Amino acid sequence: MAHKKNRETAENPAGTPPAQNRTGKGATVTGSANSANSTGTASKVAKPRKKRELNVFLALLPVLALVLFIGGGYIGFDLPVEPMIISAAAVAAVVAWYLGYSWDDMMDSVSEKMAKAWPALLILLTVGILIGSWMAGGTIPYLVYWGLKLIDPRWLALIALIGTAIVSLCTGTSWGSAGTIGVAFMGIAIGMDVNLAMVAGAVVSGAYFGDKMSPLSDTTNITAMITRVPLFTHVKNMLWTTGAAFVLAAVVFGVAGFMSHDVDGDISGVEAITSELSTIFNFNLWMLVPAIVVLIGAGMQLPTIPVMLLGTVLGLINAFVFQGVHIKDAFTTLVSGFKLDMITASGWDPDTASESMQTLLERGGMNSMLGTLAICFCAIAFAGIMGVSKSLDYLVERVLSGVKTRFGLVSSTIGIGLGTIAVTCNGQISLIMPGDVLRPAYVRRGVHPKVLGRTLEDSVTVTETLFPWTAAGAYMAATLGVPTLEYVPWAVLNWSGMIFALILAATGLGIYNLSREEQVERLEQEDLTEVDVIRWGNGTPGPAAKKTLTAGTQTASRESQGPRTSASTNSTE
Known part of the structure; x- marks a missing residue:
């Protein structure tokens, strides 16, 4: 930073190396704090x-x-979650300061993480723009319309699965889908006993399923960002588990629905x-053209933001031409x-x-x-301050x-x-915190972070609704009328x-x-x-390093050495 360089120049006008020799993120002190005085050009050096x-x-x-603030404030007193996270970040800052790190160190770490996350955060804004455009242009309503028209009441449970998935995939929201078409399906179920x-x-x-697989979903974008x-690589990779889980669910609901009732009831709600x-x-x-263009762009692996912006423009054209939306309203x-x-x-x-249509x-x-x-x-602020210390x-390592296999790595991630x-x-x-810490652990073990992203979605995104005390669990129970x-x-x-x-x-399948x-x-x-780089099993190098880490390369097993401490990996200020 500029003020640091000026300070060093003032202390070393003759070009004498400063007392601190930074060798990267893990800089160490290589000179004495009194070395500047030996030149006779500076009389005082800041004490490290x-x-x-x-x-x-x-x-x-x-x-x-973090657990205390969220558990007591967010859950217990229904306080906003953002101040609770900032309060925990303040505690993390006090700990980092106690360990010897400066405020500049903390801000540098936060800024670094924010800079790396910024492209994905822009995608989130673009998703919001795209949804508004596709709603006004009729793209999402048209997809929902035909998804519901295909309902066969003889297979209620299976159609409830597929119909809700279609709506959620189109809208990117699990809550909105369950609160609209999901309620309609529950009404049909009540009428048919x-x-x-x-x-x-x-x-x-x-x-x-739709929330997890939709590129319009916030959790999908957050996971792609943090890993x-x-x-679209993240979305396709999730088919390994989510696709299989959807097929299993379809089989279960198809058989159970057929065996439990001869469906012949009122579908007036749908x-x-x-x-x-x-x-x-x-x-x-x-109405389908914007969606087709985005799908083609995704298949060609074109940059996400330009593809979504093109889909947005096409949605606006549909809004002007076919839906009679005024220019001001369209841009609004x-x-x-x-x-x-x-x-x-x-x-x-x-x-x-x-009311259901508005929702x-x-x-x-x-x-x-x-x-x-x-x-x-x-x-990200909390993770950045935790990162500097x-x-x-330290905790994840x-x-x-004791993890020696990929099975252990994945199972630990799920836990x-x-x-x-x-x-x-x-x-x-729950996606950002573990994802930011586990990502380097996967890289060190030679496993692609897209496996981490998929596993986080399997253990976080879709499981939130399984806990009665979470907002998702309480919402689904209240909305659907089932505990x-x-x-x-x-x-x-x-x-x-x-x-x-x-x-x-x-089995190793789908583990990249x-x-x-x-x-x-x-x-x-x-x-x-x-x-x-972490060694697997009996001490052999990880899969990616196996071919290149020769006898002359300094390699070490983190399992045998333990994690680096702050004293050995960070510079003294």
Whole structure:
């Protein structure tokens, strides 16, 4: 930083090397604090702060503070979660200062993490813009319309799974899908005297399949961001577990629904939704063009933001041409989101809009993502301050010290994810915190971080609704009218994804290893070197390092050495 360089120049006008010789992130003191005085050009050098040794108590203190603040404030008193995270970050800052780190060290660490996360945060804003445009242009309503028209009431549980998944995939929201079409399915189940817990489980499974697999979902974008994996690469990779879990759920609900009841009941709730959609919007095949363009761009692996912006423009054109949306309203949707009264071409009366239609369609815009962005900023600040003291790395390496196989790595990730979501009750935090710490652990072991992203989604995103005390669990129970613990056995997709993740880890299927070049590049991104590569099993190098770590290369097993302490890895200020 500029002020540091000026200070060093003032202390060493003759070009004498400063007392501190920085060799990177893990800089050490190579000169005496009195070396500047020996030149006779400076009479005073700032006394370096002494670094203290990190221990388990100090490493755990900020984590315990986070648990206390979120558990007591967010869960107990319904306080906003953002101040709770900032309070925990303040505790982490006190611990880092006690260990000998300066405020500049902490801010540098936070800034570094924020800079790396910024491209993905921009994608979140772009998603908000895209949703508003597609709502106004009729793309999302058209997809929902045809998804519901294909319902066959003879297979209620299976159709509840598929129908809710379609709506959630199109909208990127599990809560909105369950609160609209999910409620309609529950009404059908009541009218036909079908097992309500089974149908509720089908709705929850479908809602979270779409939420997890949709590029419009905030959790999907956050996971791609924190693991530093391209968005569409992350989505495709999740098919290994989520796709298998969806197939299993389809089999279970198809068989159970067929055996439990001869479906011949009232589907007026679903028909009411499709009828209202066709009344509000002017539907035609042009509605599909924006979605097709985005899908083609994703298949060609084109940059995400330009592809989504192109889809946004096409959605706006549909809004102007077919839905009669005024120019001002169309651009307003990009910021504030879509409102039903913006539609004028069909000549319908906005005052007749049902509450369920407003819940389903009135969304989108950049503003809709600001709450998620605020949580991301706060969580990244906490992780950045924890990063400068290596507290989270210290704890994770203690947990992973006995991990010798990929199965152990994946199972440990699942355990950490479940524990975090059970304690914090917040999906975004439970993705960002473990993801930021576990990502280097995967890189050091030669396993691609996209495996981490998939496993985090399996253990966090879809499991939040399985805990009665989380907001997701309480919301689904209240919305669907079935207690959480009653629908949990039927929420097949939500818990079977973890089972498939463990099967893949045990067999090696779908477990991607980093190539030599990829590992070197990612080690540099994590400020690590080949010295940090972890050896598997009986001491052989990790898969990516196996071919290149020769007898002359300094390699070390973190399991045998333990994690680096703050005293040995960070510079003295």
